[in-house]
Amino acid sequence: MRPPVLTLGEPAGIGPDIALAAASKGIPFVAFADLEMLGERAKILGIDITLRPIDEDALPCSDDITPKELPVVPIPIARLPKLGIPDAANSPYVLECIDKAVRACHRGHAGALVTAPVHKGIINDAGIAFSGHTEWIARLDGVARPVMMLCNDRLRVALATTHLPLRAVPDAIDEAMLVEILRVLEGDLRKRFGIEAPRILVCGLNPHAGEGGHLGREDIESIQPAIDRMVMEGLSVEGPIPADTAFTPARLVGADAVLAMFHDQGLPVLKHGGFGETVNITLGLGFVRTSVDHGTAFDLAGSGKADPSSLIRALEMARRMAPH
Template identity: 45%
Template sequence: MSGSVALTLGDPAGIGGEIALKAWATLAGEIPFFLIGDAGQMADLAGGLGLPLRRIAAPAEAAAALPHGLPVLHHPLPRRGAPGRPEPENAAAVVEIIARGAALARGGAALALCTNPINKKALKEGAGFAFPGHTEFLAALAGAPLAVMMLAAPALRVVPVTIHIPLRDVPDALGPDLLAATLRITHEALRRDFGLPAPRIAVAGLNPHAGEGGAMGEEEARVIAPVLDRLRGDGLRITGPHSADTLFHAAARAGYDVAVCMYHDQALIPLKTLDFDGGVNVTLGLDFVRTSPDHGTAYDIAGQGRASPSSLIAALRMARDLGLRRAGRR
């Protein structure tokens, strides 16, 4: 297996290329990685930032090229376009780059996959992209029945059970099978990839005050608690359902390794509040390691040289660490 992390370009009109170059300059060879993207576009970006790059023909060349510039595995884009303005003609190529990166990670040519942010609306309109986001697309590529999204930072790990759906649809989507599968995948990932032999999982309720005995909702008693009881009987260390408004202060966080939440913002608001730049998106349940910076395409600052590579650097570090542990090399 290669020791290099494959990094996808993400949206060509976003900040993916810029932060990749800045990450290369900051890391100074600490993490072997290469970018999959259009070498011509990246050369223009590199020139504007005064940073070097090296075009490679295969992932195996990345380690030797890394000291001399950001290694770029060429994948052509139909149009260069302008920063901040996504081109519909590029949508299919963006999807192809993600699939190429996943194939390299699954086949062992890359240690892990790290993905730069995409614009789901632009991909849907330009290429008929039928997935709510990276997580669901990568699950389909890997043939995984369920992929779970974790956001991880030094101070907190969170997992939302439901992800990219409207809030009004959450109660209907929150079934016992989905909750149980999410908890089992999370437990196994913490053991295998994060090196925690007996993970402690805290589970949030759906409603205010975790339903307050049914006065504010019935999902805790009807759906959540029975699943937790069953998994505790199977030996998992699970507590809850907890009131979400008391789950994320420092003393509470000391009592668990991950908080499993019922919907997207219930999980991501505390994570991003605690560590906006250090949060990493990790996909659990795949047969390869995938991480991503926890921010969007940032069209408003694309092409201005202002984008921070901090979250990408955290994502690359985690991709390397999880990849090495998955490969039995850590």
């Protein structure tokens, strides 16, 4: 079985820390990273691990990765990072790691892609337009409508919009885009998760799902028509449901996923119930991609206090999903 490939994200953050911690626990994966940077971080953290340089076209099988060993496709960094201090000069390196890891997936050399957190601001400070991992990877894969979904053992939450200013959300939502998103979500719940007939709950955008148009008309004019189309196609889709009740236990009985209209409508609920146990998944790609549910945590870099739980879950989820 092909192992997942991992990109370490922002080198001044905790990405290298949690990658080394996961590898030290015997979890098989291949890292795309600078060897010297990883070696220095392992010394700082006191992690005893063998870093084995490999060629990107000769990735090992999972069974060939021994405990306490981390195969690394070497990619040179511009400047060795100072702990907790991002450097815009390293932004091209961060993106090169992602680009090459995606290429490994396209060539069938990798079982899945897993990503540690990047810092969007520092990449943009380098003069590179970057709105997020999900959008960047989707462009590399030639996918026009990726869908971000986070999940843990209790709940799956997909997002209609991702990294947008709140004032831009209503203008971004229309019937056509919601239809595309619901088709991707329903299709990947079947294909990637083996759910035969997924049941999806759709949140309204406005308080009380618009209160019959008195608190906004998006729920009537965009969200409801998209749901009606999906129901006509035979999909089990319900809504729009007021977001303040969509996540109550009674509502969630029998639901396989909830589609929230914007980032902070659905994710606070999910993370409150399982921060550090949640996995970020990009749906609609030609390969499996998972990620952590947290950021770069610059204050923890090199401290040994960074919790690798979310990354470990992301690696395990990628391994489970890859055969599908």
